Amino acid sequence: MATIEQFLESKDIRITAMRLLIYKFLASKEVAVTLSDIQNAFDKADRTTLYRTLKTFEEKDVVHQIDDGTGITKYALCEEGCNCEIGTDLHLHFHCNNCNETICLTQHKIPQIKVPKGFVSEDVNLVVKGICDKCS
Amino acid sequence: MATIEQFLESKDIRITAMRLLIYKFLASKEVAVTLSDIQNAFDKADRTTLYRTLKTFEEKDVVHQIDDGTGITKYALCEEGCNCEIGTDLHLHFHCNNCNETICLTQHKIPQIKVPKGFVSEDVNLVVKGICDKCS
C-alpha cells in the first residue's frame, strides 16, 4: 500500500498539508460528509479552500459527490473499483432518515435499469432511504 | 373524466383561480418543472404563493417532488397509480444531460433493491441520467 502522498501524486494532485488533512478526514469517515462537516472538523480552515479542494479531488476522481435528497451536497472517497472516471459505475447510496447519515454501499451494485426507446442511459443515481443498521 | 375543479375538490383542495392555472400548467407539461419555471409562466404571481400551492398539492398527493441531482427541486403531477401517498411507489425519473429536462417514467418500475442486513428500505429515489429521446 502506497502512502497517501504517493497516491495523491499518482492522481496528479499536488501535496499540501491541508489536502492531506482533508483526505485523512474523509478516509476516517465511513459516511459521506458535507462541506460543513469538514469545516467543523478543521475550524481553522477556510470554507473556500475546502470547497476547492473537494472540487479538485472530484476532478481527479479521488472523491465523488452524493446528492442524497437532503439538498446538501455530500462527499465521499472513491473506493477501489469505483470507476467514477468511466462514468459507468453504478453508485448506490443509503440515506438514513433517522441519523441523517449517508453511506456508500459500493459492494451493492445497481441492477440494470430499462429506459424507453430513444433514451440513452449514461449514469444512474440511486439513493435508498430508510433506517440504517445503527438506528434499527 | 371529471373536471379539474372536481378533481381538486376530491383531493380536499380549495379551488382558486391561481391553483387552477398552476394545475393546468403542470398538466400541460410533459416534464417536471421548477418553481422558477412556473414563476416565469405567470410573472404576475408571487413566488411564495406558487411555493405554498405546490406544497399543498404535494401534501394532498396531487404532485410529487423530484430531486434529479441538479440541486433544484422539480415538481410533476402524480399520475394514476402513482401511489405517492402510500410511500411504496417506486419513482423512476430520467434527467437529460443535454436539454436538462426531467421526465417521469411512471410506467417503468424500479426493480427491488437489496440492502445489507440491518438496513431497512423505506423509499427509493432513482434518477437515470443520459440523453432523452428528443435529444438523441
Added chain:
DNA sequence: CAATAAATGCACTTCCATTGCATCTTATTT
C-alpha cells in the same frame, strides 16, 4: 350579514454554492 378560516402578497431571513481578487506558498527555470 357577521364571523371565521384559508389564501395571497410582500418583506425578510437563512443556508449553501460559487466566484473575484489579493496574498502566500510551492515548484521551476536560469
Added chain:
DNA sequence: AAATAAGATGCAATGGAAGTGCATTTATTG
C-alpha cells in the same frame, strides 16, 4: 540561490433557492 511562474489559500462578496412572519385579501360557514 534568486527570479519567475504556477498553483493554493483566505477574505469578501454575490447569487440562487428554500423557507418564514405578518398583514391583507378572498372565500366559507353559520
